[in-house]
Amino acid sequence: MPRTRRLAAGAAITAATVLLLPGQAHAAGTLRISKIWYDSPGSDTxxxxxxNGEWVQITNSTGTAVxxxxxxxxxxxxxxxTFPTFTLKPGKTVTVKTGRGTNTTTTLYQQRGAYVWNNDKDTATLRRTNGTLHHTCAYNSTRYDYKTC
Ligand SMILES: [Ca+2]
Incomplete structure (x- = not known):
């Protein structure tokens, strides 16, 4: 195939992919870290x-419970x-708070007595049961108290 035709075909495929993306992204969705509130309001007492003023949210925008x-x-x-027995339903978000509390369908507690998320920079990493990397979200700013991933 002449070089110009191959390029044109590639461009057509790219255009088609771009056109399909919004619908596909909505239909397929993702399960990902969506937000980290890393700097608790007020002093770190x-x-x-x-x-519990610092937390990570994980959102399931797929059509399947996970x-x-x-x-x-x-x-x-x-x-x-490590997550306990917990199912994140389609379209739902779970908030994982650092401190102590009673787990609900929307909020899980790490049951810690010390902070996890640094107030300046850190990386949240979500791994599957078998240890494979699923998603990460990094931040590096003291100008904000949270990061939208
Ligand atoms: Ca913090």
Whole structure:
């Protein structure tokens, strides 16, 4: 095939892909870290309320319920949170708070007495039960208290 024709075909495929993306993305969706609120409001006093003022949200925009049992959420310092038996339903978001509390269908607690998410920079890593990397979200700013991933 002449070089020009091959390029044209490639361009056509690219255009078609771009046109399909919005619908595909909506239909397929993702399960990902969607937001990290890393700098708790006020001073870091280590009260349970302050510890629960930092959290990570994970959103399931797929059309399928996903069991997170055995998945892990870790920071750069390798504080690891292992998910208990928990199913994230389609279109739902779960908030994983650092402090202590009673787990619900929308909020899980790491049950910690110390902070996890650095107030300046860190990386949240979500791994599947078998240890494979699923998604990461990094931040590096003291100008904001949170990161939208
Ligand atoms: Ca923090």
């Amino acid at each position: 280590r009260t349970n309320a302050s510890l 069991s997170l049992k055995g998945w892990t959420l870790t920071d750069t310092s390798r504080h690891a949170y």
